[in-house]
Amino acid sequence: MEKIAGQSILNSLETQFEAFEKGLNGQSQSAAHAVRKEAFTSLMNSGFPGPKSEEYKFTNFTKAVEKNFELNAANADFGLSNTQVSGTQIQGLDAHKIVFLNGVYSSDLSDNIQVEGLKVESLAEGFKSNSALSQENFGTKAKFAEDAFVALNTAFSQHGVTIEIADKAVIEKPIVLYFIGDSSKAELSYHIRNIVVAGKFSQATIIEKFDTVGEHKSFTTSVNEISVSESAHLRFFKIENDTEQAYHISNIHASQGANSNFKVFTFSLNGAMIRNNLNVKLQAEGIETYMNGLYLLDGKTHVDNHTVADHMMPNCYSNELYKGIMDGSSKGVFNGKIFVRPDAQKTNAFQSNKNILISDRATVNTKPQLEIWADDVSCSHGCTTGQLDMDALFYLRARGIPRDKALAILLKAFANDVLETVENEAIKEYLAAIIETRLEK
Amino acid sequence: MLSIKNLHARIEEKEILRGINLEIKPGEVHAIMGPNGSGKSTLASVLAGREDYEVTEGSVEFLGKDLLEMEADFRAREGLFLAFQYPIEIPGVSTTNFMKTAVNQIREHHGEKALDAVSFLKLMKEKMKLVEIDQALLSRSLNEGFSGGEKKRNEIFQMAMLEPKLAILDETDSGLDIDALKVVAHGVNTLKNKDNATIVVTHYQRLLDYIVPDFVHVLYNGRIVKSGTKELALELEARGYDWIKEEADATA
Ligand SMILES: Nc1ncnc2c1ncn2[C@@H]1O[C@H](COP(=O)(O)OP(=O)(O)O)[C@@H](O)[C@H]1O
Numbered sequence: 257m258e259k260i261a262g263q264s265i266l267n268s269l270e271t272q273f274e275a276f277e278k279g280l281n282g283q284s285q286s287a288a289h290a291v292r293k294e295a296f297t298s299l300m301n302s303g304f305p306g307p308k309s310e311e312y313k314f315t316n317f318t319k320a321v322e323k324n325f326e327l328n329a330a331n332a333d334f335g336l337s338n339t340q341v342s343g344t345q346i347q348g349l350d351a352h353k354i355v356f357l358n359g360v361y362s363s364d365l366s367d368n369i370q371v372e373g374l375k376v377e378s379l380a381e382g383f384k385s386n387s388a389l390s391q392e393n394f395g396t397k398a399k400f401a402e403d404a405f406v407a408l409n410t411a412f413s414q415h416g417v418t419i420e421i422a423d424k425a426v427i428e429k430p431i432v433l434y435f436i437g438d439s440s441k442a443e444l445s446y447h448i449r450n451i452v453v454a455g456k457f458s459q460a461t462i463i464e465k466f467d468t469v470g471e472h473k474s475f476t477t478s479v480n481e482i483s484v485s486e487s488a489h490l491r492f493f494k495i496e497n498d499t500e501q502a503y504h505i506s507n508i509h510a511s512q513g514a515n516s517n518f519k520v521f522t523f524s525l526n527g528a529m530i531r532n533n534l535n536v537k538l539q540a541e542g543i544e545t546y547m548n549g550l551y552l553l554d555g556k557t558h559v560d561n562h563t564v565a566d567h568m569m570p571n572c573y574s575n576e577l578y579k580g581i582m583d584g585s586s587k588g589v590f591n592g593k594i595f596v597r598p599d600a601q602k603t604n605a606f607q608s609n610k611n612i613l614i615s616d617r618a619t620v621n622t623k624p625q626l627e628i629w630a631d632d633v634s635c636s637h638g639c640t641t642g643q644l645d646m647d648a649l650f651y652l653r654a655r656g657i658p659r660d661k662a663l664a665i666l667l668k669a670f671a672n673d674v675l676e677t678v679e680n681e682a683i684k685e686y687l688a689a690i691i692e693t694r695l696e697k
Numbered sequence: 698m699l700s701i702k703n704l705h706a707r708i709e710e711k712e713i714l715r716g717i718n719l720e721i722k723p724g725e726v727h728a729i730m731g732p733n734g735s736g737k738s739t740l741a742s743v744l745a746g747r748e749d750y751e752v753t754e755g756s757v758e759f760l761g762k763d764l765l766e767m768e769a770d771f772r773a774r775e776g777l778f779l780a781f782q783y784p785i786e787i788p789g790v791s792t793t794n795f796m797k798t799a800v801n802q803i804r805e806h807h808g809e810k811a812l813d814a815v816s817f818l819k820l821m822k823e824k825m826k827l828v829e830i831d832q833a834l835l836s837r838s839l840n841e842g843f844s845g846g847e848k849k850r851n852e853i854f855q856m857a858m859l860e861p862k863l864a865i866l867d868e869t870d871s872g873l874d875i876d877a878l879k880v881v882a883h884g885v886n887t888l889k890n891k892d893n894a895t896i897v898v899t900h901y902q903r904l905l906d907y908i909v910p911d912f913v914h915v916l917y918n919g920r921i922v923k924s925g926t927k928e929l930a931l932e933l934e935a936r937g938y939d940w941i942k943e944e945a946d947a948t949a
């Protein structure tokens with residue numbers, strides 16, 4: 257048999273999976289567990305992406321996990337103080353707050369949400385009670401056969417949330433999901449699955465934020481399966497500002513109904529290695545999809561954004577704007593796929609990826625990938641990578657502004673295009689402050 | 698104020714300034730004229746500190762200090778200002794938002810307190826009036842979609858805000874209609890006093906009707922080949938540059 261990649265991880269996971277199954281107490285006959293087992297078998301048979309994998313070509317996550325993690329023991333107990341926990345949260349944000357500690361839902365720290373039209377439940381509870389929401393959605397959008405890390409996440413899916421927004425419900429405050437990990441005693445690893453169903457004509461904003469506190473490394477994955485129903489407006493924020501020891505794989509798999517509007521914002525500000533998979537299926541007519549991302553990297557941080565806008569039906573619009581600023585020996589990867597299926601006439605699809613390399617050790621690999629099977633479409637894409645505009649820098653310096661300040665002004669302006677698309681003021685201010693501090697360092 | 702001695706500069710192996718000598722005292726206006734490609738903008742860029750140019754010989758003293766030793770931004774804080782011939786566009790950066798940084802950096806350099814928001818706004822209003830420029834324009838991305846005249850007016854607005862000791866106006870008149878030209882000239886004349894000086898780089902005599910120079914220099918082939926008073930500008934207007942070229946080429 258051909259040797260499969262990531263064998264040492266698989267060996268550790270085998271033991272982990274047995275322990276995980278034992279801990280399920282009677283739920284091992286549930287529908288969810290059948291899916292997990294299937295995913296685990298698939299993972300064991302196919303292994304992790306090897307060095308030649310097309311999808312993980314520039315981001316060898318398999319090697320990173322093999323090199324940096326043992327994955328042979330349960331996580332140590334969570335021991336962070338309340339101050340450490342709240343330190344990871346967005347100050348000044350008026351939100352419905354859900355908190356997970358080391359990947360486990362904390363009812364103590366989470367808000368008891370009593371809002372008409374909004375139902376937020378712990379996924380573990382949903383699995384236990386075989387809730388319709390968890391059964392109907394688990395594993396339907398994120399296909400484990402297509403990505404080994406999704407298979408890993410699926411096999412170990414137990415914690416996370418189900419968010420159900422009723423038809424016509426307008427949820428004013430954002431729903432923010434904080435995942436806080438304690439890596440002060442040992443390496444930390446956990447996998448999160450969220451299921452989101454936004455009903456017809458509903459409106460909501462969801463934020464997902466993973467943070468690790470501690471010296472040791474963390475490896476976390478998250479998979480969001482999202483349904484944006486007819487005429488719903490959903491905003492989803494992924495805020496990544498974790499430590500230099502944090503390895504994270506994020507998955508957002510969404511499908512949209514007619515006339516719905518879905519905006520996804522991905523801010524990657526710090527971490528060791530981050531892979532963001534964002535996959536949106538435009539399954540009906542009149543849909544709008546926005547994918548906006550900013551990666552501001554330094555040190556050895558490696559961030560890979562893989563996005564797919566899959567136009568399946570006519571008269572839809574997608575617009576993607578990703579910008580990157582890379583300093584130190586950081587590495588950026590952008591792969592943006594736009595599919596326009598034969599039925600998707602009158603599609604408008606736009607994509608732009610712009611990168612600035614500040615240091616000559618920083619690198620970026622950017623690749624647009626348009627596959628168009630319909631003839632009456634308007635698509636455009638553009639990728640640029642460059643150094644800072646030296647004439648602009650000279651102009652500002654000629655007005656008396658010192659080099660580093662002038663640099664910060666220009667980079668902030670570059671990043672602002674993405675930041676300006678954030679409607680929520682508290683989120684925008686929070687991000688602007690981080691970006692400003694980073695650029696003025 | 699400014700003392701240029703035997704200045705030579707080149708870009709990519711090509712010598713462009715080939716021995717410039719020029720003395721400027723406080724209160725003076727000097728015009729530098731000359732055919733296209735003679736090195737006027739190069740001289741302005743070298744003085745402003747653009748690093749693409751390499752000074753190979755000579756010296757420049759500005760207010761008693763070695764100018765060539767200073768970084769571009771330091772020169773500006775010391776009081777040197779260049780109004781660009783081709784002001785560039787900077788997307789996402791408005792004049793208002795970088796002017797506040799610039800003004801306060803210069804104040805700090807001279808040991809003065811930073812302006813608060815109210816005082817800064819007051820200063821802006823006053824200078825806007827001087828060059829008849831609109832606040833809305835200053836809040837837009839720098840020079841993006843500006844007309845030629847708006848770009849030049851914006852340069853003079855910035856000069857008014859920063860109150861330099863030595864201003865170099867590089868063809869600020871080119872592309873301006875007569876009304877805009879008068880506005881720009883009025884701005885420059887209002888800012889003029891006995892302690893500052895101006896270098897007006899121009900191709901045409903027209904601007905010098907409004908900004909009256911004390912001295913006129915003709916730059917040709919990287920050298921000042923003729924100096925005189927404002928009558929020289931009129932002569933150039935009447936006779937063109939060919940006689941200058943012939944004279945210079947004959948002695949070269
Ligand atoms: N960046 C550059 N690279 C190469 N040659 C240049 C550059 N800038 C200017 N030059 C050359 O230097 C000479 C002087 O140019 P410039 O100073 O712009 O003249 P002026 O302003 O008097 O018209 C010209 O021959 C021009 O082609």
Ligand SMILES: [Mg+2]
Pocket residue numbers: 737738739782867868
């Ligand atoms: Mg010129």
